[in-house]
Amino acid sequence: MKRILTIVLIAFFGCFSFRALKHKDVYIVHDPALLMKRLVLVGKVNVPSELAPIIPLYNAVITESGTASYTADQVKNTLKKYAAKFDFSLSEDGRLAAGFSCFSHGFSEVTRIFLEIIKSSNFDSDTVEMKKKILCENLRRNLEKPFNMALIAVKHFLFSDDRILNCDTLLKFDRQDLIKFHNSLHFLDFRIITNFENFDENTLLTHIKKKYGNQIGDSAKPTLNQSVVIWIWGPFDQYSTVLAAQSENLLSPKRYALRLFSSIISEDFDSLVFKKIRSELGLAYVADAGWLADFKTGTIYLAVQHSADKLEEVLRIGFEIFHDVKSGAFDYSLLGNVIKREKRKLSFEKERLFAFYVERSLKEVFGLPWNDQDLFLQFLANQDHKTLVKKIGDVISLSRTSPFVLVVIGKEDPYPTLLKTFGPLFSQYRFVKARFDENFRLLY
Amino acid sequence: MRIFKLLLFAFLFGQSYHEETKFIEEFFKKIEIHTLRNGLRLVLVNQTHSPTFAGVISVKVGSVDESDGKKGISHFLEHMAFKGTSEIGTTDFETEKKLLDRLWKLESKLMRLDISDNERQELKEIRRKLRELWRTEEFQAKLADLGGIDINATTSADFTKYFGRFPSEALVEWAELEVKRLTDLVPRQFFEERRVILEERAMRIENNPLGKMLEFFTFISYEKHPYRYPVIGYRKDLESLTPRDLLDFHSQFYFGKNMAVVLIGDISKKDLLRVISHFEKIPSNPRVPQVIQTSNIPQIETRFKNHREIVKNFGTKAILVGFKKNVYPEIEDLCASLIARLLFDDKYGLVYKNLVQTRQLIASVTYSELPGVRYPNVILVYMPVLKDQSVQGVTKEFWHLIENELYSAVTPENIELFKGLILADVARIFENRLELAEWLSESVLLYNSPFEIQKIIEKFLKLDAGELNACARSIFRKENSLVLISEK
Incomplete structure (x- = not known):
């Protein structure tokens, strides 16, 4: 087979990796830990904002509805024959990660189908209708999962995002909408990572490059200008509480400070939130916090599931921790721990070489440097603790007096507790009573 | 050390799975077992590609x-x-130990509501001191x-x-x-x-x-x-x-x-x-x-005896169906795994194809083996029912499907396809060190050897249509099941 790539062999700690240097499109990664053959396509794709609600349906249908040359059953039978698993995930911020694993003898055939799917998935009406029903049922079942509800409500209020998917919207989509959406998508950049050597790169690249295009500008996310406190009724004795504020996205120059903040506040068992809320006070089993970001948006958050009588305590301590970190009033040895642990974690890159290439490639197509992790370590190593603490303080956007969103889900009205918690500040906040109806519409 | 029977794979699948089975064969060759003086078994597999x-x-x-x-x-x-x-x-265990002894006594009194005001005060003070330590x-x-x-x-x-x-x-x-x-x-x-x-x-x-x-x-x-x-x-x-x-x-x-x-x-x-x-x-x-x-408890007799359908609402619309079965080394366990996959796989199974894909009565089908694997257990099937469907009606359709189409689904072609799917799952476990280490440790504690996993794979691949049909008939039938229905 003629290779179109300039392949350079590099020694990589006892195993060998081929890396394409000229075209930078394909990585052939020899990962000695893998038995199954894999191919993953990661890409930066334009996603028109107004079409975002169709994405869950698109992800569910695209690999299961056949192509121009294969019926849905033929696809299924081939996958079954080679024990192949397709994974297809497009997210709202334009991240595409699609690929498969299979037995080596099925690689060529599965690749052919995979390419057909990328190029011309059929979106047959029967599959679309079936998946709509299933997705709608899954949406409804979120009503049994308070944390899911809370996170969806946070997104809605924090980013004035009214594109939350509900059954009414979902059931209106049809095959034509999916085809239109599929045709509107194009790659702004992509990479292919595989551990199979003998495949036809030309065909692969030709198929994918056909879907190249220009970026469509995305409107800026609106800024939250008033704190909003939302109570969503749910049949739960335990409260699910999420406190969140807007932050930077993954591409931000402040990302290293935010990663460091996330590490000291919640990443490990000895981090501030886990240690205080769970270990020392026994207030919750789930106590999580940090910086959550994609390539478009970012959030600083605290999420806790706790008994109703502990709401005031949880919020008081949560705000205190954010305040202390912002003002540098915490044990600086935590910084040393993070630096030490991050360095030692580098060893694992060789343990999961393939996954490492996928992760870095995905970041690369969005414009982050391949050595972003090394740069993070340099950021940690090249500054004294005092400077790091200041940088962390500068990125913390969550406090009682700056705009935040607080969602509390549970049976009991938290209003009296919240009034007590926030005192006179509460009059400056917007208080909302909301609920999800049986079609998963957020009503308030 | 046992020799992994690669030839068996080759016989069953031609050379199709050569690369995958070679990997597994090599893996087992690298296993070392050390039984320590205290009886603890330490299993070691050297893989040097990553430090x-x-x-x-x-x-x-x-x-x-x-x-x-x-x-x-x-x-x-x-x-x-x-x-x-x-x-x-x-910071000071000797002091802590004394405080802990006293704390446990006072907490116990507090729980029995048999605590004086002075003791309450003492308890508060002990807690404070302990927090400092x-x-x-x-x-x-x-x-x-x-x-x-x-x-x-x-x-x-x-x-x-x-x-x-x-x-x-x-x-x-x-x-x-x-x-x-x-x-x-x-x-x-x-x-x-x-x-x-x-x-x-x-x-x-x-x-x-x-x-x-x-x-x-x-x-x-x-x-x-x-x-x-x-x-x-x-x-x-x-x-x-x-x-x-x-x-x-x-x-x-x-x-x-x-x-x-x-x-x-x-x-x-x-x-x-x-x-x-x-x-x-x-x-x-x-x-x-x-x-x-x-080990002294009579095992099989302690599970449910007769088929029952219980209706009780839990705030969800779903069906649970459990089928009784034995556990390995009974061969029935391996048969049950394959038939369960053939019936309840969430993509290729008979129930998915009929009740999810074609008739759209349930949102999905999943199954697992519960509660454990040390004693005879249950294959549990979970089916969330769609909003516009009657849960009782779907239960009837489920039994209709099992009773009428199970045996025709156990064909030699299907058996080989589902063996391939399960073998692929095994291969994916071998790619994940932690998951694999857990599996090996269970094998040691249950069967006294990590190599029993080889035997399991070997026996599994040997299963033939006759054995599987017999197993399907004895396990996956209504009389051998327990059903829990939640209508809302």
Whole structure:
């Protein structure tokens, strides 16, 4: 087979990796830990904002509805024959990660189908209708999962995002909408990572490059200008509480400070939130916090599931921790721990070489440097603790007096507790009573 | 060491799976087993492509080993194993020990509402002093400082496992830390952790419709056997457990012969000797006689006897169907795995094809083997029913499908396809060191050898249409099932 790539062999700690240097499109990664053959396509794709609600349906249908040359059953039978698993995930911020694993003898055939799917998935009406029903049922079942509800409500209020998917919207989509959406998508950049050597790169690249295009500008996310406190009724004795504020996205120059903040506040068992809320006070089993970001948006958050009588305590301590970190009033040895642990974690890159290439490639197509992790370590190593603490303080956007969103889900009205918690500040906040109806519409 | 029968694969699949089976064959060739002086089995697999290792310590203890009134104790103990030792987690153990003894007495009086005002004041003061002495999460921090990731522990009906992935250079320190917590556990912050576990129970079961449904289903599946009780335990039992109970339970089950350690990764011979010397510090035998002897309980007879359909609402619209079966080394277990996959696979199974894809009555179908694998168990099928469908109606359609189409689905072609799917699952486990280490440790504790996994694969691939048909007829029938229906 003629290779179109300039392949350079590099020694990589006892195993060998081929890396394409000229075209930078394909990585052939020899990962000695893998038995199954894999191919993953990661890409930066334009996603028109107004079409975002169709994405869950698109992800569910695209690999299961056949192509121009294969019926849905033929696809299924081939996958079954080679024990192949397709994974297809497009997210709202334009991240595409699609690929498969299979037995080596099925690689060529599965690749052919995979390419057909990328190029011309059929979106047959029967599959679309079936998946709509299933997705709608899954949406409804979120009503049994308070944390899911809370996170969806946070997104809605924090980013004035009214594109939350509900059954009414979902059931209106049809095959034509999916085809239109599929045709509107194009790659702004992509990479292919595989551990199979003998495949036809030309065909692969030709198929994918056909879907190249220009970026469509995305409107800026609106800024939250008033704190909003939302109570969503749910049949739960335990409260699910999420406190969140807007932050930077993954591409931000402040990302290293935010990663460091996330590490000291919640990443490990000895981090501030886990240690205080769970270990020392026994207030919750789930106590999580940090910086959550994609390539478009970012959030600083605290999420806790706790008994109703502990709401005031949880919020008081949560705000205190954010305040202390912002003002540098915490044990600086935590910084040393993070630096030490991050360095030692580098060893694992060789343990999961393939996954490492996928992760870095995905970041690369969005414009982050391949050595972003090394740069993070340099950021940690090249500054004294005092400077790091200041940088962390500068990125913390969550406090009682700056705009935040607080969602509390549970049976009991938290209003009296919240009034007590926030005192006179509460009059400056917007208080909302909301609920999800049986079609998963957020009503308030 | 057994020779892995590669030829068998080749015979069954031509040369199709040569690469995959060669990998597995090579893997088993690398296994070393060391039985330590205390009876602990240490399994080692050297993989040098990365300077890291996955370590799993499995103890053959779970909710099945718990006595009445103490349900949830093995899981509670697993939580407490992160609280440190006499050297880690405190600034002054001698002082702490005295305070802890007094704290436990006063807390017990408080629980019985038999506490004076002075004692209440004393309790408050002791708590304050202890908070000053404690170094919360110091043990966990030490593990993290080794550069470990995925550090955690789990408890099931059968096993308690402590695991993580670490840089190879940290192996000896890891072993030293693990042995310290396994031999010198101090149940500090007991009352705080109890509140955490009660919140965990609230989240997993009391505020979760499916959690409640599963708890009830497991309870009615077994009439006497301790498999009927939830791993997390009952609120009432958890509230009455004491630190002394935990220490006694620990002494009954945490001993060398009841444990297996599996290490997969880049491990030097020199380090291995030091690792062994650490693990040999674990006592050989229980220090306290075991309270419950599950091996003495008649097993099969204690499960549900006749087919029943129970309707009870849990706040969700779903069906659970359980089929009784034996466990390995009974060949029936392997047959059941394949037939269950053929019926209930969430993409290719008969039920998915009919009730999800074609008729759109349920949103999905999933199955698992519950509650454990040490004793005869149940294949449990979960089907969430779509909003516009009648749950009872869907149940009838389910039985109609099983009774009319099961046998025609067990064709030689289907058998080979589903064997391929299961073999692929096995291959994917071999790609994940932690998951594989857990599997090997279970094999050691259940069958005294990690190589039993080879035998299982071998026997599984030998299954023929006759055996599978017989198995389908004996297990996957209405008379052998228990059904729980939640209409809303």
